Amino acid sequence: MTLLEFSRGPMLHFALFVFVFAVLWRLISTFMLGWRKRKSEWRTTSGSSAVKGAIAVGNRSWPHPEFLERTAFGEAVGYGYHIGLFAIILLGAPHVIFWKNLFGISATWWPTIPSGIIHVISVVTIFLLLIATIRRYMHPPLRRISNFDDWFTLVILFGLMISGVMAVFGLGGRYEIILAVHIISFNVLLIWFPFSKLMHAFYILPARFFIGYTHAKKGAST
Amino acid sequence: MSIDNRKERPTIGQIMDENGVGRRRFLKYCAGITALMAMPPGMTAAFAQQLRAARRPTIIYMPFQECTGCLESLTRSFAPSLESLMFETISLDYNHTLQAAAGDAAEEARHEAMEEAWGEYILICDGSIPTKMDGIYGTSAGHSFTDQLHEAAEGAAAIVAVGVCASFGGVGAAYPNPTGAVGVSEIIKDKPIINVPGCPPIPEVMTGTLVSFLASGVPDLDNNLRPKAFFGNTIHDRCYRRRFYDRGLFAESFDDEGARNGWCLYKLGCRGPTTYNACATIKWNGGTSWPVEAGHGCLGCSEPEFWDQGGFYEPVTSKLFNDTGQIAAGAAAGVAVGAAAAVAANRRKKKLSGTADKETSS
């Protein structure tokens, strides 16, 4: 069995199994925890709390005006590489082909971005990820709250991004080996995902919603 | 087998002179080969000199678990043609498909030829070698292919495995590989082996490899024992459709506008990116065309285990498993474990808050 075969075959199969199993385990066990019992009366109706929750999702995804000057750079870099990653993963032609094959769908409506633009986005995204990593290391509070989880995730992401760029540009040796390394990095990411802070991808929006929702309900109405 | 019967063999130069092959023709022949191998034109003269001085070798061509496609291909070589190769360069002393002799006579001829050139002949093999049940799946003249290979390899100076089957097991070794088929290099470990894979290999690559071996010995080989001169680049590296790949222009089906415009066949399963071969440069049928030019993606036939790399019409990044049941079971198990964990946590929470309530009231 070649390395590429292993990465596309048993390893991908195993990684998907772990990903699906552990993500659902974590999500279900969290969402089924239910609400804390409140002894006081709710301040608002559930409907208007839900609206407030939705607003909180938007508000909390945007830098707070008061701290804008201090956080704008970090936020811009963060948004930059997140958008870059999403564009590459969801709209890069080879990835779209991969997803369609994986999910067994033809989805003719699924758009792709021309490779030239994806190449530029990839290089910019790696650059932004590098800035974010350096910043995490140099910024004392950020460094203090970073642990193995963060650094390991970054290592996987760099492996994934760099091998992807190398495969596309035909750099650094045999294509099938680089492609295998790229797919193996993806598999490692899938396995690591549910047990790491990467779960924020699933938690972040519901968490913001619930915070907005409960804040709307709590306290005395005036 | 003894080496006493070994004969001093004439050099290729002597054969050429005897047959009245002029210097100009010979140089043209060598120029064709050096061009095939992408050697600089300045090296043609040195190559010709080496080739002239080489002794005309005996070739023993042993077919094993094969379809004769490789030999069919070899007989269609244009530069050098098999005829010119046989009359001017090599002595094909045994090939049971091409020779007139059959049965015991053929076997005798093979043993005689091997004895005469013991330690010096080149053994060409095509077809995989079945190893299961002591090799009983493939026999000839009462001997298993495995035994025949061992016997023939013992006296060979080098072995050239032509075709993907002789190189890596190929079609015979495809899952579930009922005969335990393997390539020559899995069995013979103590002889120089050159793999010339393909299904079939490009004829000029076979003849070019042979002639270059005669002139300068075992060529530079890659990890899969393939001559780098022919297998050093991927199909994708040299493909004329590459500019469409780079621009993200892909044919979506074999009859759409993209296909008509000659766009890249990646989405239709082309394995050019992971296949090392010379189809894109040497082409087939005397340089007439090649699969991608004819509108079909590369099948990757010069790569190990090419039959087991997923569907031929699925891209090279596609998954290599069909089972989704286990993943669905994983999802169900995740939901169950998550629910159980939540129930347990809620129970604990209730118990703790009950104790807290009691403590507050007491």
Ligand code: SF4
């Ligand atoms: S047709 Fe195949 S070999 Fe040619 S550029 Fe496309 S993927 Fe590469």
